[in-house]
Amino acid sequence: MALVTADTTPPIATREHTVDGFTREFLRELNFGQGVDLTRASVNDKYLAMARTVRHYLMTRWIETLRRQAELQAKSVAYLSAEFLLGRQLDNALLASDLQDIVREGLANLGIDLDELREAEVEPGLGNGGLGRLAACFIDSLATMNVPSIGYGIRYEYGIFQQTFVDGRQVEKPDDWLRLGSPWEFPHPEAAVTVGFGGHVEQYQADDGVVRRRWVPGWSVLGVPYNYMVPGYAKGRVNTLRLWSARATHAFDLQIFNSGDYAEAVRAQTFAENISKVLYPEDSTPQGKELRLQQQYFFVACSIKDFVDQVLPEGYDLHRLPERIVFQLNDTHPVIAVPELMRVLVDEKGWEWDEAWAVTKQCFAYTCHTLLPEALEVWPVELLGRLLPRHLEIIYRINDEFLAELRETYPNDELRVRRMSIIAEYPVRAVRMAYLATVAATKVNGVAELHSQLLRDKVLDDFAGYWPDKFTNVTNGVTPRRFVKLSNPGLSDLVTEAIGDGWVTDLDQLSGLEPLADDAEFRRRFREVKQANKRRITDVLAARDGIEVHPDTMFDVMVKRLHEYKRQTLKLLHIVSLYEKVTTGKIRLEDVTPRTFAFGAKAAPGYVLAKQIIHLINAVGSTINSDPALEGRLTVAFPANYNVTLAETLIPAADLSEQISLAGKEASGTGNMKFMLNGALTIGTDDGANVEIRRLVGDENFFLFGLTEPQVAELVDRGYHPSAYYETNEDLRHALDLIASGAFSGGDRAVFEPVVSNLLNEDRFLALADFQAYVDAQARVDEAYADTEDWTRRAVLNVARGGFFSSDRSMRDYIDGIWHTHPVPPGS
Numbered sequence: 001m002a003l004v005t006a007d008t009t010p011p012i013a014t015r016e017h018t019v020d021g022f023t024r025e026f027l028r029e030l031n032f033g034q035g036v037d038l039t040r041a042s043v044n045d046k047y048l049a050m051a052r053t054v055r056h057y058l059m060t061r062w063i064e065t066l067r068r069q070a071e072l073q074a075k076s077v078a079y080l081s082a083e084f085l086l087g088r089q090l091d092n093a094l095l096a097s098d099l100q101d102i103v104r105e106g107l108a109n110l111g112i113d114l115d116e117l118r119e120a121e122v123e124p125g126l127g128n129g130g131l132g133r134l135a136a137c138f139i140d141s142l143a144t145m146n147v148p149s150i151g152y153g154i155r156y157e158y159g160i161f162q163q164t165f166v167d168g169r170q171v172e173k174p175d176d177w178l179r180l181g182s183p184w185e186f187p188h189p190e191a192a193v194t195v196g197f198g199g200h201v202e203q204y205q206a207d208d209g210v211v212r213r214r215w216v217p218g219w220s221v222l223g224v225p226y227n228y229m230v231p232g233y234a235k236g237r238v239n240t241l242r243l244w245s246a247r248a249t250h251a252f253d254l255q256i257f258n259s260g261d262y263a264e265a266v267r268a269q270t271f272a273e274n275i276s277k278v279l280y281p282e283d284s285t286p287q288g289k290e291l292r293l294q295q296q297y298f299f300v301a302c303s304i305k306d307f308v309d310q311v312l313p314e315g316y317d318l319h320r321l322p323e324r325i326v327f328q329l330n331d332t333h334p335v336i337a338v339p340e341l342m343r344v345l346v347d348e349k350g351w352e353w354d355e356a357w358a359v360t361k362q363c364f365a366y367t368c369h370t371l372l373p374e375a376l377e378v379w380p381v382e383l384l385g386r387l388l389p390r391h392l393e394i395i396y397r398i399n400d401e402f403l404a405e406l407r408e409t410y411p412n413d414e415l416r417v418r419r420m421s422i423i424a425e426y427p428v429r430a431v432r433m434a435y436l437a438t439v440a441a442t443k444v445n446g447v448a449e450l451h452s453q454l455l456r457d458k459v460l461d462d463f464a465g466y467w468p469d470k471f472t473n474v475t476n477g478v479t480p481r482r483f484v485k486l487s488n489p490g491l492s493d494l495v496t497e498a499i500g501d502g503w504v505t506d507l508d509q510l511s512g513l514e515p516l517a518d519d520a521e522f523r524r525r526f527r528e529v530k531q532a533n534k535r536r537i538t539d540v541l542a543a544r545d546g547i548e549v550h551p552d553t554m555f556d557v558m559v560k561r562l563h564e565y566k567r568q569t570l571k572l573l574h575i576v577s578l579y580e581k582v583t584t585g586k587i588r589l590e591d592v593t594p595r596t597f598a599f600g601a602k603a604a605p606g607y608v609l610a611k612q613i614i615h616l617i618n619a620v621g622s623t624i625n626s627d628p629a630l631e632g633r634l635t636v637a638f639p640a641n642y643n644v645t646l647a648e649t650l651i652p653a654a655d656l657s658e659q660i661s662l663a664g665k666e667a668s669g670t671g672n673m674k675f676m677l678n679g680a681l682t683i684g685t686d687d688g689a690n691v692e693i694r695r696l697v698g699d700e701n702f703f704l705f706g707l708t709e710p711q712v713a714e715l716v717d718r719g720y721h722p723s724a725y726y727e728t729n730e731d732l733r734h735a736l737d738l739i740a741s742g743a744f745s746g747g748d749r750a751v752f753e754p755v756v757s758n759l760l761n762e763d764r765f766l767a768l769a770d771f772q773a774y775v776d777a778q779a780r781v782d783e784a785y786a787d788t789e790d791w792t793r794r795a796v797l798n799v800a801r802g803g804f805f806s807s808d809r810s811m812r813d814y815i816d817g818i819w820h821t822h823p824v825p826p827g828s
């Protein structure tokens, strides 16, 4: 009997959800997949076999999701992002497949410790920080909420560099994350697509007699898709993340082979593969690197082609494209997708320009993630025209028509028209990608209320004046699956015991904890959880970094990329000032709250000042940590290579969350939300999502300090002179003098001179102006922390009032306000 007939759905293999079923599958993978038996298997063999076994259990749902999607043809979201900072996959897959207990027991029966295998997983670090991690949280939420969606990005062979410290200085090592195998990906070389670059544009007469233009690329590469499962929690969909890897085309090889130059052909291979070789580790100052533009075009061209040719059914009428897709542009990195879609419609499908623009305009939405002017991407016309000549023409035409439209609305305001041009003229003629995105998008959003306001009022004010309804806000969020349920099992169990487990997919239910803030027994257990989390990170830091910390101190944590605007130096000045006061007897040691100051931060390899600040943190740390006069009351812990995995144990242990950027500079922050949801109190400025955190948790449960954004603007306007603060603030002077004296550099005054003189003479982000306010706020922290019961009460309230910061809520906001898509459960 034939298994598959025309009118029956082909069967999908299923897996037995039992300890025995799992054990059988696991041994089969070990024997037939890895080719080893249990006695001879290495930890990596066992990890790979287990990972493959676990993914089998998600396969039915994945296939069903795809099948369902093909049937219903529901509108999807394509999240275009140059970064997806996924973190380890195993725990999330176990959670999504509800296999945690089964796997632990099954492995234990074979004498294998699940935790040992968990440690073998190398996290895919395919992102720099907040922006990439946000993308990972969003796709988790979309799958959990059953929203048809696909993530499109780049499969970098090397992710964010591995940070090491040599004598306290950052040294970068390549992140060879694929070295031991990558069991979570599904390569599809047979589905590779071709992407062109360079060459020229030519005019020709088409069959219909119309004169058209077409691009003749000078060279091309193949994009090979690698699929990753994005499993929703519990019974949710298993969506797809499709990352592209670059390979040389055969045509490319052949041409050169025919010329007899074998070595040259191999070089061509390398040249092509360079495109997806490495993630650029800069996260704020675009260098205008050609390879980066190649990466951007490479992945969006692959993705658009994939969606149009593979995802859509054959013969689909592209005039109805907006009914099937919305491309969400994660910052400006994928914005070249706009002229690419125009090129496909006009040049390849033969559409009229107006027709194509009408459709294209409905297919994109744009999220801006920054406020720093230097972070806005601008591509020199010379470079763009050389790499993508047809796209440059298309951009020029989009701009011409846009400017003509503006001139009609503002006939006497040529200045304004020029300000809004997609093409900048100085210092070189260049394409402003944020403007192109804004012109093409149905909606433009910032990532927190204040950020969206500043976008409207400052960065894109002319555009907001012209299209007031285009601008909107979607405050960021984080996935409660990874950042509470998995990373903080103690808290999760306590919360679930109190209010049930509905919070995992409906985080607003945390508000049910409010009354328990006043319950002494609940508080005692809440503290017990925090204490256990501190012991856990203490063990991790000892084993991972050889760092010794004391679990019975206040854990004061600042983890984020090293950047001047985030002001790690402000926190350092507080530490140095405390140290100076204790060692000179200005305050008594017994009056100092025992604290562990934890830092985690990578600096962009070319960011010299940021690297000096890292060196200084380490230097201050080694001095303080080894000074017997402090009797271990103050410790600085700066583990190298802060990443998602470390965040998952560090954040749940924190008492105090440091969110101290200069007001008006941090678009949102998402670490701030993770800390809140794990029961830390925040010391922070009125910046990014801190504003909303404070409003929700209440002033009395948040340590606010510092200049507000308007005050910053005014001070800078008046002329900011950091040295004036040095002159008039004795504590500040002593702290800076101590650093300058060489006290942390073995007497060598030259080592940290650049950091000190930058603060005294430039201080672009007003650290000195906020110093006193920060120190005062820290005094309020000490006072509050001394009242253990009340501190715990406030910590509980932070959890209870943090439900808003679920990325599920962010997704709901995008869906309602921007995407207008609908959930489709896999089996519905």
Ligand code: 26V
Pocket (backbone or CB within 6 Å): 128, 129, 130, 131, 132, 134, 280, 281, 282, 283, 284, 285, 286, 287, 331, 369, 370, 375, 447, 476, 666, 667, 668, 669, 670, 688
């Ligand atoms: C910019 C660039 C510039 C070119 C070089 C490579 C590169 C890579 C990433 C970026 C993006 C910088 C913007 C960014 O990461 N923004 C962060 O986005 C978070 C999520 O919305 C937000 O929470 C942070 O406040 C914001 O800094």
